[in-house]
Amino acid sequence: MSNSQKVVIVTGASQGIGAETVKAFRKLGYNVVATARSIKPSDDSGIATVAGDIGDPATARRVVEEAVKRFGRVDTLVNNAGVFIAKPFTQYTPEDYATITNVNLSGFFYITQLAVAEMEKQKSGHIVSITTTLVDHAVDGVPSVLASLTKGGIAAATRSLAIEYARRGIRANAVSPGIIKSPMHPEETHAALGALHPVGQMGEMSDIVNAITYLDSAPFVTGEVLHVDGGQVAGH
């Protein structure tokens, strides 16, 4: 167990932005604990994987325990796991509501509590969470109340955490993406989704990963919700 190398936990790490985030932090020399329901063991000794539902407090506990047991500390938590269901408001089912609140809210809450408790021991740490620009800029034709309800909560909680822990060495920030070319969006939808952005195109996963690693390297930045959205939040 090395106690000097920095350690990041990445949720939703089996594919998409989360999997790219794992690669980026490994390149920066971090040890990584990667979690998702379908995550597979890694050949890289600097990556520990924990399979489980992130909305379950037992998964959150196993992930943070693994970080401490394998790598000795927790420096950064990337709350990336998330689900998006676009439906007209009255058509959302109780199952949709349960799925979205489980991943987006419970999946933020339990692991953030446990990670912050570890960070408090070393008087330093960083929580970075992924929201969506729809929270600040709803789009006609993209009905997304449950995304706004849950991710809006994360944006607000990020500011709250930043202030509560500002004098204790723990920062909290968020990245607010536009629509990003990840497995969430089939190729055939890209042209139409790109057109929703003032810049006329979708973002790349690297745009979000670069924002996450920037925030992680910025000691004077806390309580920030960094929009990486092709100009969406600025207007149309």
Ligand SMILES: NC(=O)c1ccc[n+]([C@@H]2O[C@H](COP(=O)([O-])OP(=O)(O)OC[C@H]3O[C@@H](n4cnc5c(N)ncnc54)[C@H](OP(=O)(O)O)[C@@H]3O)[C@@H](O)[C@H]2O)c1
């Ligand atoms: N792509 C976009 O356009 C976009 C825009 C705005 C915000 N975002 C946000 O960015 C983040 C990453 O999105 P993405 O595009 O990379 O999505 P993605 O390709 O669909 O990946 C989502 C990840 O979340 C994990 N996940 C889903 N349900 C889970 C559960 N119950 N327990 C544990 N893990 C679970 C999935 O792994 P398993 O299925 O293996 O569990 C997967 O690794 C999300 O928070 C999303 O809301 C994305």
